[in-house]
Amino acid sequence: MIIAEKKPIEEIIREVEAYDRILVLGCNECVTVCEAGGKKEVEVLASVLRMNFMAQDREKTIDERTLERQCDHEYLEEIRDVIDQYDAVISLACGVGVQFAAEKYMTTPVLPGVNTVCLGANEDRGLWTERCQACGSCVLARTGGICPVSRCAKRVLNGPCGGSTNGKCEISKDTDCAWQLIIDRLKALGKMDDYEIVAPVKDWSTDRAGGPRTVTREDVKI
Amino acid sequence: MSEYVSDSRLERVLKVGHLGVTSECGPPRGSDPEEIKKKGMLIKDYVDAVNVTDNQTAMTRMSSLAACVHLKLLGIEPVLQMVTRDRNRVALQSDILGAASFDISNMLCLSGDHQSFGDCAQGQNVHDLDSMQLVQTVRYMRDEGKFLGGDDIKRPPRLFVGAAANPFADPFEIRVPRLAKKIACGAEFIQTQCIYNVDKFKEWMRRASDRGLTEKVFIMAGMTPMKSVGMAKYMKNKVPGMDVPDEIIQRLAGVEKKHQAQEGIQICVEHIQELKEVPGIAGFHIMAIEWEEKVPEIVEKSGLYPRPEV
Numbered sequence: 108m109i110i111a112e113k114k115p116i117e118e119i120i121r122e123v124e125a126y127d128r129i130l131v132l133g134c135n136e137c138v139t140v141c142e143a144g145g146k147k148e149v150e151v152l153a154s155v156l157r158m159n160f161m162a163q164d165r166e167k168t169i170d171e172r173t174l175e176r177q178c179d180h181e182y183l184e185e186i187r188d189v190i191d192q193y194d195a196v197i198s199l200a201c202g203v204g205v206q207f208a209a210e211k212y213m214t215t216p217v218l219p220g221v222n223t224v225c226l227g228a229n230e231d232r233g234l235w236t237e238r239c240q241a242c243g244s245c246v247l248a249r250t251g252g253i254c255p256v257s258r259c260a261k262r263v264l265n266g267p268c269g270g271s272t273n274g275k276c277e278i279s280k281d282t283d284c285a286w287q288l289i290i291d292r293l294k295a296l297g298k299m300d301d302y303e304i305v306a307p308v309k310d311w312s313t314d315r316a317g318g319p320r321t322v323t324r325e326d327v328k329i
Numbered sequence: 330m331s332e333y334v335s336d337s338r339l340e341r342v343l344k345v346g347h348l349g350v351t352s353e354c355g356p357p358r359g360s361d362p363e364e365i366k367k368k369g370m371l372i373k374d375y376v377d378a379v380n381v382t383d384n385q386t387a388m389t390r391m392s393s394l395a396a397c398v399h400l401k402l403l404g405i406e407p408v409l410q411m412v413t414r415d416r417n418r419v420a421l422q423s424d425i426l427g428a429a430s431f432d433i434s435n436m437l438c439l440s441g442d443h444q445s446f447g448d449c450a451q452g453q454n455v456h457d458l459d460s461m462q463l464v465q466t467v468r469y470m471r472d473e474g475k476f477l478g479g480d481d482i483k484r485p486p487r488l489f490v491g492a493a494a495n496p497f498a499d500p501f502e503i504r505v506p507r508l509a510k511k512i513a514c515g516a517e518f519i520q521t522q523c524i525y526n527v528d529k530f531k532e533w534m535r536r537a538s539d540r541g542l543t544e545k546v547f548i549m550a551g552m553t554p555m556k557s558v559g560m561a562k563y564m565k566n567k568v569p570g571m572d573v574p575d576e577i578i579q580r581l582a583g584v585e586k587k588h589q590a591q592e593g594i595q596i597c598v599e600h601i602q603e604l605k606e607v608p609g610i611a612g613f614h615i616m617a618i619e620w621e622e623k624v625p626e627i628v629e630k631s632g633l634y635p636r637p638e639v
């Protein structure tokens with residue numbers, strides 16, 4: 108899922124400073140699961156903002172709403188009838204949700220309330236780790252199911268680089284070397300011979316390098 | 330002679346069967362060429378070629394290509410080091426052609442240290458290709474006379490192509506398969522990471538030779554003299570992928586501080602002499618980091634001087 112992190116409160120306060128009627132808009136999907144932008148976080152942020160402005164003796168309206176998803180027309184439509192009551196929306200959805208809301212409500216500023224970090228997994232309570240960078244042409248079949256694009260600091264496809272030590276990446280003792288993980292898995296699968304298959308020069312045109320990507324599915328279109 | 334793929338002196342020395350000797354120079358962190366020229370002149374007659382590092386440890390420096398040209402103009406044969414960290418395939422191929430236009434004849438393909446170690450830790454890295462794919466790219470440009478995109482190159486580059494190997498990085502069991510992979514990609518010579526654990530290195534060489542890899546590639550053993558016990562401890566504890574046995578540290582610690590540098594050189598010379606006897610060793614890559622003035626002494630004491638005429 109998409110992993111996001113709360114923005115520092117000072118930054119949010121700076122962003123909304125100029126507005127008097129603010130809607131804090133959460134999302135019930137990924138950002139709820141990673142505890143950055145669901146109903147609970149909407150409540151907390153709204154109260155912090157209220158307290159902050161109260162302390163400055165400033166009257167502001169700060170309302171709360173959490174949609175099922177912000178990356179879907181259907182749910183975003185739910186605020187169409189109220190959107191004009193606000194000078195700004197602070198969206199706690201991922202970058203996709205923020206943009207989709209902004210596109211839909213052209214004349215209302217929609218500001219991000221979280222930093223969208225990566226596509227990741229929930230490894231442990233309070234620990235999310237990156238697993239994929241959506242490169243658009245998956246190599247996992249060749250790498251023991253471990254992604255070198257997102258998990259190797261240098262994206263090397265024929266690793267490990269010379270910096271791998273004790274299974275850790277050269278960038279930090281706390282970061283696993285993706286290639287150590289790949290080798291461990293190939294060993295477990297009895298497929299060490301696969302290690303010597305050379306990964307050819309990758310076509311990155313399906314990655315961000317090819318420009319914004321679109322997925323069209325004729326079979327599901329109506 | 331037709332069996333040569335380039336005009337590289339290093340290639341000739343190795344192919345004739347002499348032990349090759351290379352060293353390295355880091356370009357300056359400024360635009361004054363005198364520094365690199367001075368370093369080059371110190372070692373000119375003692376080595377077959379001089380590697381020029383490419384923004385090593387991710388610190389921004391004069392470009393490796395420009396520094397190579399300065400050396401070349403002094404009659405010193407450069408080995409152009411290229412890392413894949415900073416440039417995409419367009420820029421890399423373009424620099425390869427640029428180097429070839431100056432008849433630079435050797436290239437070493439690397440991925441490069443991560444930018445977080447350098448002076449631009451906030452920068453993007455590129456890694457469009459990895460080091461093995463860069464080897465494939467140069468070989469394709471040279472042997473097929475084509476760009477990666479498939480178009481013909483007018484006057485393709487003639488480069489002797491090398492790669493690095495670290496016999497000590499983890500996991501040890503893939504060190505030889507990884508060498509095999511680099512050779513499969515087209516590496517013609519290999520310069521290794523600094524060797525301090527000679528026994529472990531010999532084990533790696535034995536395994537490489539059992540697989541017939543030493544027949545396919547020229548392996549140059551990487552040597553870096555220790556300046557002090559402090560440096561040895563730093564290398565052991567702080568430099569990723571470095572294997573410094575305790576004996577080395579004890580030996581350096583056992584001599585007075587002012588004699589430690591000499592002891593470091595002595596250790597280096599002993600290691601070279603020991604490794605000269607190891608089957609499959611094609612030469613030595615002496616990386617005396619910011620200590621180039623000691624390279625002649627090491628080369629002489631190791632019996633590698635004078636360099637052969639080829």
Ligand code: SF4
Binds near residue numbers: 238243244246254257
């Ligand atoms: S190879 Fe690409 S698509 Fe597959 S997991 Fe890695 S980044 Fe994602």
Ligand code: SF4
Binds near residue numbers: 259266268270272277
């Ligand atoms: S140490 Fe491993 S994960 Fe880190 S950059 Fe090198 S190969 Fe990639």
